[in-house]
Amino acid sequence: MSLGTDASTGSAGAIVTGDSSTRELLSGGLVAVSFASFVVSLLAVAQYVPADAAIGGVTLATVLGGALAVVGLGVVALGAGSYAGAFETEPGQTGGLVSAAFVGALWFAVGGLVGAQTLGLSLTWPVLAVVTGGVGGGVALLAREDLGVTLSTGLFVLLSGLVVLTGLVGPGWRWSPEGFSITVTAVVGIPVITLFAALVGAWTAARVYGGFGPQGRQLGAHMLIGTNAAGMLALLGSIVGFIVVRGFGPMTEGIKYGLYWGPWTWFNPPLVDTWVVVEGPIVWFYWPFVMEGYSTLGAGVDGVLPAIVGTVWLVAGAIVFAVPLGVGAAVFLTEYADKGRFTFLVEISTNGLWSTPSIVYGLFGLAFLVPRLGNTNSILAGQLVLGFMLLPLVVITSRESLKSVPDEYRDASAALGVTKWETIKSVVLPASLPGVITGIILGVGRIAGETAPILLVTTSSPFPSEVAGVVEGGFRFTSAFPFVAVPDVNLIQSSSALPYQLFAVIGAGLGENLDFAWGTALVLLLVVMSFYAVGVASRIYFRRKLNQ
Amino acid sequence: MSVATRLGGLDRGMQLVGGVGTVLLAVTIGSFLVAPALTGYLALAFAAFVFISYAVDEENTARFLLFVTTTSTVLILAFITVYLLVNAVPVVREMGLYLLVGSDPFWSTGTNVYSLVPAMWGTFLTTIIATLVAAPLGIAGAVFISEVAPGWAREIVKPAVEMLAGIPSIVYGFIGFTVLSPYFQGELGVPQLGNLFIVGFVIGVMALPTVVSVAEDAITAVPGPMKDGAHALGATDWQTTTSVTLPTAFSGISAAVLLGVGRAVGETMAATVILANVTKLPEPLADVFGSTVTLTSLIASQYGAASGLQFSALFAAGVVLFVTVIGFSVGSQLIERRMRERLGGEP
Numbered sequence: 053m054s055l056g057t058d059a060s061t062g063s064a065g066a067i068v069t070g071d072s073s074t075r076e077l078l079s080g081g082l083v084a085v086s087f088a089s090f091v092v093s094l095l096a097v098a099q100y101v102p103a104d105a106a107i108g109g110v111t112l113a114t115v116l117g118g119a120l121a122v123v124g125l126g127v128v129a130l131g132a133g134s135y136a137g138a139f140e141t142e143p144g145q146t147g148g149l150v151s152a153a154f155v156g157a158l159w160f161a162v163g164g165l166v167g168a169q170t171l172g173l174s175l176t177w178p179v180l181a182v183v184t185g186g187v188g189g190g191v192a193l194l195a196r197e198d199l200g201v202t203l204s205t206g207l208f209v210l211l212s213g214l215v216v217l218t219g220l221v222g223p224g225w226r227w228s229p230e231g232f233s234i235t236v237t238a239v240v241g242i243p244v245i246t247l248f249a250a251l252v253g254a255w256t257a258a259r260v261y262g263g264f265g266p267q268g269r270q271l272g273a274h275m276l277i278g279t280n281a282a283g284m285l286a287l288l289g290s291i292v293g294f295i296v297v298r299g300f301g302p303m304t305e306g307i308k309y310g311l312y313w314g315p316w317t318w319f320n321p322p323l324v325d326t327w328v329v330v331e332g333p334i335v336w337f338y339w340p341f342v343m344e345g346y347s348t349l350g351a352g353v354d355g356v357l358p359a360i361v362g363t364v365w366l367v368a369g370a371i372v373f374a375v376p377l378g379v380g381a382a383v384f385l386t387e388y389a390d391k392g393r394f395t396f397l398v399e400i401s402t403n404g405l406w407s408t409p410s411i412v413y414g415l416f417g418l419a420f421l422v423p424r425l426g427n428t429n430s431i432l433a434g435q436l437v438l439g440f441m442l443l444p445l446v447v448i449t450s451r452e453s454l455k456s457v458p459d460e461y462r463d464a465s466a467a468l469g470v471t472k473w474e475t476i477k478s479v480v481l482p483a484s485l486p487g488v489i490t491g492i493i494l495g496v497g498r499i500a501g502e503t504a505p506i507l508l509v510t511t512s513s514p515f516p517s518e519v520a521g522v523v524e525g526g527f528r529f530t531s532a533f534p535f536v537a538v539p540d541v542n543l544i545q546s547s548s549a550l551p552y553q554l555f556a557v558i559g560a561g562l563g564e565n566l567d568f569a570w571g572t573a574l575v576l577l578l579v580v581m582s583f584y585a586v587g588v589a590s591r592i593y594f595r596r597k598l599n600q
Numbered sequence: 601m602s603v604a605t606r607l608g609g610l611d612r613g614m615q616l617v618g619g620v621g622t623v624l625l626a627v628t629i630g631s632f633l634v635a636p637a638l639t640g641y642l643a644l645a646f647a648a649f650v651f652i653s654y655a656v657d658e659e660n661t662a663r664f665l666l667f668v669t670t671t672s673t674v675l676i677l678a679f680i681t682v683y684l685l686v687n688a689v690p691v692v693r694e695m696g697l698y699l700l701v702g703s704d705p706f707w708s709t710g711t712n713v714y715s716l717v718p719a720m721w722g723t724f725l726t727t728i729i730a731t732l733v734a735a736p737l738g739i740a741g742a743v744f745i746s747e748v749a750p751g752w753a754r755e756i757v758k759p760a761v762e763m764l765a766g767i768p769s770i771v772y773g774f775i776g777f778t779v780l781s782p783y784f785q786g787e788l789g790v791p792q793l794g795n796l797f798i799v800g801f802v803i804g805v806m807a808l809p810t811v812v813s814v815a816e817d818a819i820t821a822v823p824g825p826m827k828d829g830a831h832a833l834g835a836t837d838w839q840t841t842t843s844v845t846l847p848t849a850f851s852g853i854s855a856a857v858l859l860g861v862g863r864a865v866g867e868t869m870a871a872t873v874i875l876a877n878v879t880k881l882p883e884p885l886a887d888v889f890g891s892t893v894t895l896t897s898l899i900a901s902q903y904g905a906a907s908g909l910q911f912s913a914l915f916a917a918g919v920v921l922f923v924t925v926i927g928f929s930v931g932s933q934l935i936e937r938r939m940r941e942r943l944g945g946e947p
Contacts, residue, residue: 500768
């Protein structure tokens with residue numbers, strides 16, 4: 053304690069001393085080096101840039117190992133410098149229990165791996181692991197923060213760097229952990245080691261950058277949390293990007309379009325008794341992947357039109373079924389019901405429905421709906437099952453939205469002598485409409501991508517070439533009573549759907565259909581993600597409007 | 601008794617509308633159970649009644665209709681429970697406890713022997729891995745969004761996490777099957793295509809958005825004055841987060857993890873597509889790079905060819921799934937309730 057205060061008061065005269073900015077410069081550089089190694093290691097794990105790729109005469113592994121060795125040495129040196137009072141820092145008396153436990157776990161793993169793998173101790177490796185773990189954690193816990201934390205983690209980073217640099221984990225290295233059917237070779241082993249070490253290095257360097265103490269800890273923690281968040285963004289980006297890259301070609305294959313001059317409409321006005329033809333430019337557009345079925349003859353482009361139409365029918369039916377029920381339930385719960393046993397029961401079952409696995413819905417549909425609806429796989433059964441799944445989402449989001457309508461609205465309406473139902477109809481529901489619609493859009497996005505339930509109750513042929521003819525015939529006048537014929541609507545028939553189409557391709561063997569599968573995945577992703585994008589964007593928009 | 605007094609408290613119009621409406625609706629639903637051919641006509645009758653009654657007594661009819669919609673979730677959940685249980689009865693009667701504790705042979709359609717042990721073990725292993733992925737990363741993501749991130753970063757990360765929830769499970773499964781499985785087979789020498797680790801990892805990623813959103817709600821619900829107190833004592837943001845915010849939101853965060861675990865347990869398509877779905881235990885037991893089947897993929901991979909006792913066994917798998925997931929759901933709700941009570945209602 054006294055040392056720390058002496059150091060800080062000693063240099064308190066100068067507001068920005070040269071040594072403190074040196075520390076920030078050095079540790080900032082180390083953070084940058086660690087972070088770069090982290091990103092490169094990630095690419096190497098993915099085999100995007102293999103670890104044995106040569107960069108200017110040296111392999112990537114050597115570069116990473118060297119970078120980590122530099123980070124390890126640098127961190128230890130900075131820690132020692134701080135301990136010796138060369139830099140202005142505010143170290144605590146201890147590295148902190150959580151950090152020490154973390155460092156101890158790191159060294160435990162090092163000891164265990166070295167013992168079992170390098171030294172070949174089959175039974176006594178846990179002893180070594182406990183010893184190294186205890187020493188590593190102990191140093192971090194007991195020594196003053198600037199020395200303990202930097203020494204224990206810096207040496208870990210240095211060791212990892214050296215292991216890779218010296219080729220101890222290099223070509224020819226393999227490790228088959230006992231009891232697991234996996235063999236790690238250097239190709240994967242090196243980047244995994246550098247990945248961890250780089251993260252640990254960045255964490256420690258960030259602590260040094262913050263000057264140890266609470267500020268340093270905050271910086272270190274924020275660094276890790278920020279990396280995690282960036283990782284989520286990268287995950288989303290890479291999943292979507294990967295599918296777009298692989299699926300764009302197959303999806304857009306054979307698109308043809310053109311512009312030509314043609315007749316728009318023609319009529320035969322009375323008196324003139326000649327045909328008048330109105331002509332104009334006509335755009336012609338043909339997109340086989342979404343306008344055709346699976347080509348039966350093997351010629352032409354395979355398309356997913358039957359699946360798209362099936363998904364549209366399923367989603368439309370689910371909305372028709374679930375939205376009135378869900379919004380009605382939300383209205384009753386917020387406007388009419390008193391908080392009591394009944395609302396509690398409804399809440400429990402709504403959340404229960406929310407978490408019920410989709411395959412269970414499928415089983416239920418198979419046992420309950422299919423036998424009663426023509427005893428065959430049918431669109432109607434799929435619509436109902438998806439409606440059951442949509443229901444809790446609509447209830448939960450609509451309720452949130454209705455709750456956020458200010459009570460003043462209701463009171464004002466009631467003060468005018470308007471009845472309750474009239475108030476709900478003309479005041480509460482319109483005010484909550486944006487939230488309700490947003491919730492519905494998000495829910496639809498979710499059920500549009502569901503495979504398991506429709507797999508059990510709706511689907512039949514894996515590669516349909518024809519669209520399910522739900523509506524046959526059109527409105528037409530007839531000679532017999534009632535003189536109007538309505539189209540036949542037949543929902544009791546099987547159909548494909550986009551998520552099922554993807555599943556069916558995988559099940560049938562990807563071989564020659566791989567491109568078709570990527571294209572289907574892209575169309576599915578586009579359909580579902582556009583629902584989500586619209587839903588999320590409108591939620592942000594309306595929330596912002598509400599807060600103004 | 602209390603129900604009777606409550607009904608008596610309603611006015612005459614409500615009693616009439618509610619009484620006739622309830623009877624008609626009950627008959628309609630009942631007819632769907634026993635004679636589905638009649639349901640259409642009865643539903644028409646109910647609709648006609650509602651239509652007329654709405655014209656005569658708008659207020660009470662609206663109230664009755666809204667009440668009916670509210671009971672729908674309860675009814676559907678009840679129907680799911682009943683139909684799962686009823687269909688699972690034959691196999692339970694035949695196999696008894698062997699279903700849950702059986703040994704080799706686990707699953708043989710030839711000799712009609714069924715045990716869910718491999719499937720339960722597969723679900724257990726994948727759920728553990730998924731939790732190890734989703735819980736720490738999800739909580740860290742929630743802390744980032746609610747505590748750490750500057751405004752612009754929050755505006756990006758929060759919608760991104762929501763979009764992540766939008767990627768359909770079959771797409772995750774497809775990527776796992778075409779990218780991760782060959783990677784593990786080629787680079788890491790796993791003998792077969794697809795293993796439990798990939799499934800666990802993938803469903804962990806899928807459960808991530810659930811954990812982030814619910815945990816973020818819990819962290820945001822911590823009253824500002826509590827944090828201000830810590831700040832006033834000179835604590836840094838991070839010290840406030842670890843010593844005030846996270847402990848206060850602890851139960852909400854555990855509820856988030858429970859919900860995420862529930863999602864992971866019920867995830868179907870990723871496991872079905874990635875695993876080989878053999879009804880055997882991995883050898884040795886804890887080999888997460890081995891292959892077995894999960895409860896969900898057991899159903900999805902066998903429903904088509906199943907009949908009789910095997911069909912019933914699939915429903916037994918459904919019951920185990922359903923009970924587990926509902927348990928997680930109810931548990932997380934009770935925890936959340938306790939947190940809300942402890943924080944003293946709405947902040």
